[in-house]
Every structure is written in structure tokens, then in C-alpha cells.
Amino acid sequence: MKVEWQSDLQIFSPEECQALVKEFLALEHYDENKESTYYKNSLGFYNMPGSLAYVDRVTSFVKDRYPQLTFNSTYARMYQRNSTLNIHTDRKGLDVAISICIEDNNNLDWPLNISAKRYDGGDWDLEKDPSHFKTKYLEAHCGVGYGAVMEGRNFPHWREELLCGEKQRAIYLFYFWSIPETESKITRLVKEIEERLAELKEEMAKGQQ
Numbered sequence: 001m002k003v004e005w006q007s008d009l010q011i012f013s014p015e016e017c018q019a020l021v022k023e024f025l026a027l028e029h030y031d032e033n034k035e036s037t038y039y040k041n042s043l044g045f046y047n048m049p050g051s052l053a054y055v056d057r058v059t060s061f062v063k064d065r066y067p068q069l070t071f072n073s074t075y076a077r078m079y080q081r082n083s084t085l086n087i088h089t090d091r092k093g094l095d096v097a098i099s100i101c102i103e104d105n106n107n108l109d110w111p112l113n114i115s116a117k118r119y120d121g122g123d124w125d126l127e128k129d130p131s132h133f134k135t136k137y138l139e140a141h142c143g144v145g146y147g148a149v150m151e152g153r154n155f156p157h158w159r160e161e162l163l164c165g166e167k168q169r170a171i172y173l174f175y176f177w178s179i180p181e182t183e184s185k186i187t188r189l190v191k192e193i194e195e196r197l198a199e200l201k202e203e204m205a206k207g208q209q
């Protein structure tokens with residue numbers, strides 16, 4: 001079951017998108033094929049200077065919902081013919097993300113799919129079959145300048161293969177934030193478990209005496 005959603009969250013004006021795209025195209029890109037586990041045929045750039053100029057503005061769109069968050073990084077990525085984004089959750093520390101479309105000249109309208117089923121397993125496990133996450137999801141469509149917010153660490157997300165012409169492309173900009181509260185909670189839990197384990201070991205040792 002999928003729910004189609006058209007973003008009404010405008011983050012950048014068309015002119016701002018054009019300037020960001022121009023900057024991105026002039027940079028030397030990172031070839032995502034080197035990390036073919038998740039990506040195919042796409043190019044990326046980490047913390048593009050022009051994207052960092054908008055951190056305060058973009059953060060204002062998520063600050064109400066997540067008051068604790070701190071900005072982590074941005075990533076710009078260009079997808080081309082046959083690009084894919086395999087299902088995954090984001091890395092540790094990338095708790096909240098906004099994906100913003102900054103170029104889609106050919107109206108490819110390539111949606112980002114976000115599972116409605118929560119992933120509770122910490123880091124994404126490539127060995128496990130992820131197909132049940134695809135049975136219920138949000139199909140997020142973003143026009144140029146519009147974005148989608150997601151808890152990328154908790155909800156698996158992906159894009160289907162981009163079927164388009166050889167010269168067509170779509171460019172997205174991602175902003176990531178960490179929620180320190182989440183990390184402190186986990187640290188606290190791990191500490192509690194370790195303490196309990198130490199207690200149990202002590203009890204067992206006593207029992208054996």
C-alpha cells in the first residue's frame with residue numbers, strides 16, 4: 001500500500017535552485033559508483049559551500065518538530081539515467097533529513113519512497129530481507145525548490161530506477177541533523193545493560209563458588 005504525497009514545503013525559490021545547480025555542476029564530483037551498495041550512476045558532493053549558506057533557513061523547517069537537533073551536513077547528488085537508490089536507513093548521527101529537489105528540467109518527478117514501517121535495528125543490515133518495508137510507504141513527490149522531511153535513521157527509504165533519456169537528470173540537495181537526545185538515550189541504555197551484565201556475571205560467579 002502506498003500513499004502519494006506532493007510536497008507543499010517550499011524551501012528554495014527557482015532562482016536559488018538555479019544558483020545551487022550552477023555551483024554543483026562546476027564542482028568536481030564524487031562518483032557514487034564507488035559505493036555501489038546503495039547507489040548506481042549518480043554523482044555527489046559533500047557540504048557544498050552554497051548549500052551551507054542556507055543552513056539556518058532549512059533548519060527553521062524542522063526546528064519546531066525536533067527542537068533538540070543540531071546541524072550535521074549537506075549532500076548534493078545528481079541522478080541520471082538508470083540511477084538507483086537502494087533501500088537503506090541513514091548512518092548514525094543522521095537522524096533527521098530533508099531532501100530538496102533543486103533541478104528537474106524534464107519533469108521526471110522521480111519520487112522518494114519512505115517506508116511507513118519503523119526500522120529498529122540500529123545500523124542498516126544488508127543481510128536481512130528488506131521487502132516488508134516496501135509494503136507500506138509514502139511516495140514523496142517534490143517539485144523544484146520543494147522538500148520532504150524524514151527520520152532517515154528510523155524509516156527505510158529508496159528510489160526506484162530512474163528511467164529517462166540519456167541527457168536527462170535530476171539534482172537533489174539533502175540536509176542532515178543529529179538529535180543529541182537520541183544518542184544520549186542510547187548511551188544511557190547501553191550503560192544500563194553493561195551494568196546489569198556485570199551484576200549478572202558477579203551473581204553467577206558467586207553461585208559457582
Ligand SMILES: [Fe+2]
Pocket residue numbers: 088089090152157
Ligand atoms: Fe538516505
